[in-house]
Amino acid sequence: MIGKLVFALVATALAPVLGGLISGVDRRITAWLQSRYGPPVLQPFYDVLKLLGKRPMATNIWQVLCAYVYLSAAAVSVFLFFLQTDLLLIFFTLTVGAVFLVMGALASPSPYSQIGGQRELLQMLAYEPLLILVFVAIAMTTGSFKISAVFAMDKPLLYSLPLIFVVLGYALTIKLRKSPFDISTCHHAHQELVRGVLTEYSGPYLAALEIAHWFEVVLMLSICALFWATSVWGMLILVALTYFVEILVDNVMARMTWKWMLRSVLGVGLVLSVLNMLWLYAN
């Protein structure tokens, strides 16, 4: 038990480093796809360090509270994942964090921040049912919501849940803030909403949100890795391939509207999940 706790703590401490590196590689590959040279791989760390060194400015105290709750919820959900606990518990922790991010955005009267917050709520409305369905499908296969049950399987989950993996891909695209679902905020220079939910955050608080985002990226990619839990190489290859497809989709798609997002994500996602579950049930 002590060994597992120490492993989870070390993994949680390393998660932001890994998340930052993934983000740096992401920017390099994106630049390559756009025939640019791109920033150094360590650029996300420079950005966050700089933000940490800026003078703190906040519109009100609730914003600060929300930033730190979001960060801690993201860190706790990564910790729970590496402790191999309940998938539902991780889901609820993640949701608490996401709700606080929206509350922080809605705490200031800026129109950009308000619209960003409402769009973030719509994004949650789109990806959360899908994430629950993914976890239910995993539980239908393994017989338990515990992550340890997934590692006890002798066959990769992907064989029995191929359509569910596609559904997880939709949730992943929204969570990674990639096109076509980057409607509340994104990393690129789309200016019409300024930075959406992040508009009113600055300096160290923006850095806290960026670190929280790294935690979430690591968590979502770890959930992807569960689909090939039988070998380490299988996990790495599956995650790398999935992330490359995400970057590709980000670069070839335009940003879509929230109505299109709800229709396509919920429509396609629900149909694919139900088909996969019926197939599981028939077996």
Place this chain on the structure above:
Amino acid sequence: MLEKFINAGRLKSPWIMHFDCGSCNGCDIEVLACLTPLYDIERFGIINVGNPKHADVLLVTGTVNHRNKHVLKNLYDQMPDPKAVIAIGACGLSGGVFREAYNVVGGVDKVIPVDVYVPGCPSRPEAIIDGVVEALERVKVKLGLAG
């Protein structure tokens, strides 16, 4: 130690915000040209942000007049320290050909402190990138890092 890392970050990630203070769009197009794959300023960690709260460097083009000087001051005040200001083009430097007009205040430095002046009508993208590099040198001096 942490201070050293933070200073490294400050020099490697200057996020710029561009404010058109009544320019003819000549300089604005040159500023945006810096973002294209040809110049690709993101390789220096420079990102164009649309928000003073996220910006480290303010690029101002065009003449300042009595109406927009309040906007300029407001944007400058919303940027958290440490920050730098770069005035771009003949109009941003001194008011250019419009300096005698009754509604024109003059250069950007009449309203907010300017660190670097980039001349030209319009300024070339290379000159603007040089200006940002020069502004980083000024920041270095302010932080006491210049050797």
